[in-house]
Amino acid sequence: MKSTRHARSGIRTTIAIVLLALMLFPVYWMLNTSLQPSGNTLSANFFPAHPTLAGYQTAIHDQGRNLVTSLLIACGTVVLTLLIAAPCAYALAQFRFRWINWALLAILISQMIPGIVIANALYTAYERIGLLNSIPGLIIANAANAIPFGILIMRSFMLGVPPSIVEAARVDGAGLVRAFLSIVVPISLNSMITVGLFAFLFAWSDFIFALTLTTKGNVVPVTLGIYTYLGAHISNWSAVMATAMLASIPAIILLVIAQKYIAAGATGGAVK
Amino acid sequence: MSDAETLATASQTSSPITDTGPSRRRGGRRREEFLKVLFVVPAALAIVALFGYPVVKNVVMSFQDYTLKTFFTGKAPFVGLTNYVAVVTNDVFSKAVINTALFTIGSIIGQFVIGMLLALFFHKSFPLNGVLRALFLLPWLIPLIVGSAAWRAILEQDSGILNVTLENLGVIDNPVPWLTSPRIALLAVILVNIWLGIPFNLTLLYSGLQDIPEELYEAGALDGATGWKAFWHITWPNLRAVVSVVLMLGVIYTLKVLDIILGLTQGGPANATQTIALQSYQRSFVEFKFGQGAALSNILIVISLAFAVVYLRANRRQVDE
Numbered sequence: 001m002k003s004t005r006h007a008r009s010g011i012r013t014t015i016a017i018v019l020l021a022l023m024l025f026p027v028y029w030m031l032n033t034s035l036q037p038s039g040n041t042l043s044a045n046f047f048p049a050h051p052t053l054a055g056y057q058t059a060i061h062d063q064g065r066n067l068v069t070s071l072l073i074a075c076g077t078v079v080l081t082l083l084i085a086a087p088c089a090y091a092l093a094q095f096r097f098r099w100i101n102w103a104l105l106a107i108l109i110s111q112m113i114p115g116i117v118i119a120n121a122l123y124t125a126y127e128r129i130g131l132l133n134s135i136p137g138l139i140i141a142n143a144a145n146a147i148p149f150g151i152l153i154m155r156s157f158m159l160g161v162p163p164s165i166v167e168a169a170r171v172d173g174a175g176l177v178r179a180f181l182s183i184v185v186p187i188s189l190n191s192m193i194t195v196g197l198f199a200f201l202f203a204w205s206d207f208i209f210a211l212t213l214t215t216k217g218n219v220v221p222v223t224l225g226i227y228t229y230l231g232a233h234i235s236n237w238s239a240v241m242a243t244a245m246l247a248s249i250p251a252i253i254l255l256v257i258a259q260k261y262i263a264a265g266a267t268g269g270a271v272k
Numbered sequence: 273m274s275d276a277e278t279l280a281t282a283s284q285t286s287s288p289i290t291d292t293g294p295s296r297r298r299g300g301r302r303r304e305e306f307l308k309v310l311f312v313v314p315a316a317l318a319i320v321a322l323f324g325y326p327v328v329k330n331v332v333m334s335f336q337d338y339t340l341k342t343f344f345t346g347k348a349p350f351v352g353l354t355n356y357v358a359v360v361t362n363d364v365f366s367k368a369v370i371n372t373a374l375f376t377i378g379s380i381i382g383q384f385v386i387g388m389l390l391a392l393f394f395h396k397s398f399p400l401n402g403v404l405r406a407l408f409l410l411p412w413l414i415p416l417i418v419g420s421a422a423w424r425a426i427l428e429q430d431s432g433i434l435n436v437t438l439e440n441l442g443v444i445d446n447p448v449p450w451l452t453s454p455r456i457a458l459l460a461v462i463l464v465n466i467w468l469g470i471p472f473n474l475t476l477l478y479s480g481l482q483d484i485p486e487e488l489y490e491a492g493a494l495d496g497a498t499g500w501k502a503f504w505h506i507t508w509p510n511l512r513a514v515v516s517v518v519l520m521l522g523v524i525y526t527l528k529v530l531d532i533i534l535g536l537t538q539g540g541p542a543n544a545t546q547t548i549a550l551q552s553y554q555r556s557f558v559e560f561k562f563g564q565g566a567a568l569s570n571i572l573i574v575i576s577l578a579f580a581v582v583y584l585r586a587n588r589r590q591v592d593e
Contacts (some may be wrong), residue, residue, distance in 0.1 A: 009397070030418075087311040108579075120569055144318075147319070205415035226415075
């Protein structure tokens with residue numbers, strides 16, 4: 001009896017590994033192609049027989065600057081999102097405002113506005129105020145994706161912060177802001193990390209704003225760099241795939257070292 | 273959470289409340305109310321600027337002759353419904369509407385069915401379950417344009433691995449033009465989008481399954497409800513709220529997809545993969561007819577909002593339960 005159950009769970013693990021291999025095949029194929037010799041024809045070999053880093057050399061030569069641009073934009077978005085969303089999340093969780101339900105409704109609906117709508121309007125506004133082709137311009141646009149998400153995630157966590165501990169600090173003379181910074185923020189650190197990681201991923205992955213809010217080629221996030229590489233006819237597959245691999249590194253790192261935060265964000269953002 | 277609880281118990285034993293005097297308290301209260309509002313002000317401004325303004329601006333622009341010229345002259349005369357008439361009577365519009373519907377329905381069905389099967393599978397316990405399930409999230413975390421690039425390599429007609437494999441297996445005689453045939457391209461784009469959406473569906477449905485109390489299954493088993501019967505009579509009714517949230521969010525996200533289509537086909541071949549969102553992008557940012565682009569994106573907002581209402585209802589029901 002026990003051994004059959006053992007065998008059955010072993011079979012399940014095997015099936016799960018096979019399914020995962022199918023699911024991640026495109027990612028493996030990206031890695032495989034990135035290590036193949038450069039050229040405009042794709043190799044159908046399942047393993048790089050003669051692995052070469054030539055693709056990565058080309059990628060870093062062509063796209064290194066764009067990777068740095070993406071990194072700056074993503075980090076800026078994290079900071080801006082947390083600065084704006086954290087106090088609001090706390091207020092919506094703990095202060096007794098009469099209009100809280102309306103605010104939450106507005107936040108939920110704002111998450112559903114298509115990116116192209118925001119891009120349309122921001123383009124015309126940025127044109128006027130000179131934020132086109134700028135890193136701050138893209139940071140602000142990307143914060144549009146992350147702020148509503150951040151407020152919802154952090155609020156649902158901060159609902160669980162007992163008001164008594166904040167009151168205790170107030171009684172000891174701490175102001176509202178200091179009580180927030182010295183008590184609520186440390187307690188809510190996990191949810192803030194979750195929000196920060198997702199804000200990073202949103203901004204790092206952004207393509208629509210990169211495509212529409214830049215026109216000159218002086219600010220090119222790596223997603224836009226890949227798109228330009230892709231063109232109609234791809235002349236160097238290994239360089240394209242090497243860039244794609246480099247652009248996947250944040251996702252891979254976060255999945256390995258920050259799995260619990262990712263899982264928290266994946267479910268929390270949508271349901272609660 | 274445990275941190276908060278420890279702190280909470282600690283706070284109960286802290287010093288007794290000090291009297292600050294009535295007058296200072298009243299003045300302090302007004303200041304306090306003002307400070308409380310300040311917590312919300314930055315976020316409120318951000319939401320007004322990044323969502324409120326764009327929605328209003330799109331509505332206004334859609335009634336204006338807003339083109340590249342506007343940026344030089346500053347003039348965007350009102351033209352009534354001209355933009356709407358222009359986009360709706362365009363030959364590509366009906367195709368874009370049908371494609372948007374096919375793309376959305378096809379993607380949602382595929383993502384949901386596969387995500388559901390995977391969630392049920394992972395709901396059973398086996399070694400490495402958590403790690404393997406987490407790795408399923410990878411396609412969802414990498415940039416969409418990266419996923420599109422990977423699929424471009426796989427679906428490439430002459431030397432892509434899919435055609436090479438299918439030919440070697442003898443399934444096909446000639447390479448399939450996955451992304452270059454008007455008859456197949458939409459299907460290929462839908463398949464890629466299904467791949468991208470599986471992690472989202474798996475994660476949400478799995479967490480929904482975890483929330484169903486085990487006792488229900490134990491009680492059901494006594495009444496002979498196991499396997500399919502248990503699914504229909506216990507799992508499905510209890511999962512319904514999560515399912516409606518997953519489906520509605522899926523629809524709303526799929527309606528506005530741009531990255532994948534731009535990365536794979538750019539709407540081609542012969543407009544076979546045109547959608548409303550893509551049309552809006554092309555009008556605004558390729559042809560610089562911002563008025564027409566805004567008209568199309570307003571059509572998109574109306575469709576999204578219709579689904580959003582359904583979503584918000586389902587979401588509220590779930591929170592109530």
